[in-house]
Amino acid sequence: MLDIKYLRQNLEHVRIKMLERGQEIDMGRFTALDTQRRDILQEVEVLRSERNAVSKEIGEKKKRKEDATEIIARMGEVSARIKTLDETLKQTEEDLNAFLMVIPNVPHESVEYGTSSEDNPVIRTWGEKPVFDFTPKPHWDIGEDLKILDFARGAKITGARFTLYRGAGALLERAITNFMLDLHTRQHGYLEILPPFMANRDSMTGTGQLPKFEEDLFHVEKTDYYLIPTAEVPVTNIHRDEILEEKDLPIYYVAYSPCFRAEAGSYGKDTRGLIRQHQFNKVEMVKFSQPETSYDELEKLTANAEEVLKRLKIPFRTVSLCTADLGFSSAKTYDIEAWLPGQEAYREISSCSNFEDFQARRGAMRFRRTDGGRVEFLHTLNGSGLAVGRTVVAVLENYQQADGTVVVPEVLRPYMGGLEIIR
RNA sequence: GGAGAGAUGGCUGAGUGGCCGAAAGCGAGCGCCUGCUAAGCGCUUGUACGCCCUAAAAGGUGUACCGCGGGUUCGAAUCCCGCUCUCUCCGCCA
Structure with a gap:
């Protein structure tokens, strides 16, 4: 949520920034609601003030056994008026809030203007693409041939976009998860969190999934709960409605969680393989920082995610999302794209974002300055470190051999009982 | 699932209709005092929104907030209703 005073x-600056994102915002409606709210607020507060003063007077009169029936009657009318105004005020505030809640974040000044993902500038590229003396296979063929991924049975058990992992496939997923958690907790200074995999409406609203993107979520019937689409939701909401001490910042958390996405509107896209699933595993990094250091933290966070691919020796490139491709809550996002030989394409494997105070404002996440004691909104950041299923894809495709077997990356072998080749 | 108890400021904990944004204690901050440390003394110590003032802060002022949402009343932390969460006991269960 944007700062209403800002x-x-x-108005005009925000309107233009939203147009760059491809969003038309009706600023006239905002001004009308905002003005109406303040007008009513002023009137009702004057009346409340009067009521408070006169009520005190009534109390004193009664104590002195004086007659107060006349002013009591008058205050009855004032109270009735306050009640009417309160109802209008409540409605106006709801309308205003609903309006503000669906306005996306303002892109950071360093974010380039663009109209699609084609316009995302490449920031850096790492690694040598592997050269094969055979035609590399896509991971779904590799996985099925090795009997480590079973798409047909995943679909039978549940439905489309669900996959069954078997044997070394299941082990590989678990090994990658543990490798990443160990790297971030032991080398990068993150505290491991194991969060709930469902979150309530307030939490979903805090991080920005609701109210605008309800159709992307799985809602649990007969409850107020949603399956989390990312660990960002429960982990960022750890500090919702809290005031932290500045000395405790920055805070680094890392969490493994399964992620559940309805993938509405992606019919026909990535229908084969592990790339786009209704359920996938992810290791997520979340940071809380002071405003003045959040962009340094974003660079470090992105480097932490890239380090995973470097250690796995998987080529990647990092792009900066342009205005049109930027997520709703984000002010700036780097996507890390791993090279997939089977598809001859770079595919997103991590997304690292700085939300500035956008989520903090929605979720009332604040901190108190050591110097001066002022309370301010903090900045929140997060990034995948990495999407586990897609990392499995990258390993299978980059480490495949002519005979259909897959070499296990060296850093993963300790996590797989020393296994060197999946055959 | 059944029965009961509870939810007050950073923490502990008073408060059963007006004198309560809220006692007291602890903690924290500032000052005084003491050769250092400790003790002692004094003061300060929530958040949000509106308005005034300001370049912006600071400051002033008003309103709201005692788990959340309604209600009664001239007036609610306090009375009534609903909900959520926590704790205890019973049942069930990994």
């Missing part, structure tokens, strides 16, 4: 004072 919005008031920068």
Whole structure:
């Protein structure tokens, strides 16, 4: 959510920034609601003030056994008026809030203007693409041939976009997860979290999934709960409605979780393989920082995610999302794209974002300055470190051999009982 | 699933209709005192929103907030209703 005072004072600037994202915002409606709210607020507060004063007077009169029936009657009318105004005020605030809640974040000044993912500038490229003396296979063929991925049975058990892992496949997924958690906790200074895999409406609203993107979520019937689409939701909401001490910042958390996405509107896209599933595993890094250091933290966070691919020796490139491709809550996002030889394409494997105070404002996440004691919104960041299923894809495709077997990356072998080749 | 108890400021804990944004203690901050440390003394110590002032802060002022949402009343932390969460006991269960 944007700062309402900032919005008031920068109407045109925000309008243009939203247009760059491809969003038309009706600023007239905002101004009307905002003005109406303040007008009613002022009127009702004057009346409340009067009621407070006179009620005190009534109390004193009664104590002195004086007659107060006349002013009691008058205050009855004032109270009735307050009640009416309160109802209008409540409605206006709801409308205003609903309006603000669906306005995306303002892109950071360093974010380039663009109209699609084609316009995302490449920031850096790492690694040598493997050269094969045979035609590399896509991971779904590799996985099925080795009997480590079973798409047909996943679909039988549940439905499309669900996969059954077997044997070395299941072990590989688990090994990658543990390797990444160990790297981030032991080398990069993150505290491991194991969060709930369902979250309530307030949490979903805090991080920005709701109210706008309800159709992307799985809702659990007869409850207020949603399956989390990413560990970002429960982990960022750890500090919802809290005031932290500045000395405790920055805070680094890392969490493994399964992620559940309805993938509405992606019919026909990536229908084969592990790339786009309704359920997948992810290791997520989440940071809380002071505003002045959040962009340094974003660079470090992105480097932490890249380090996973470097250690796995998988080629990748990092792009900066342009205005049109930027997520709803994000001010700036780097996507890390791993090279997939089977598809001859770079595919997203991590997304690292700085939300600035956008989520903090929605979720009332604040901190108190050591110097001066002022309370301010903090900045939240997160990034995949990495998407586990897609890392399995990258390993299978980059480490495949002519005979259909797959070499296990060296850093994963300790996590797989020393296994060197999946055959 | 059944029965009961509870939810107050950073923490502990008073408060059963007006004198309560809220006692007291602890903690924290500032100052005084003491050769250092400790003790002692004094003061300060929530958040949000609106308005005034300001370049912006600071400051002033008003309103709201005692788990959340309604209700009664001139007036609610306090009375009534609903909900959520926590704890205890019973049942069930990994």
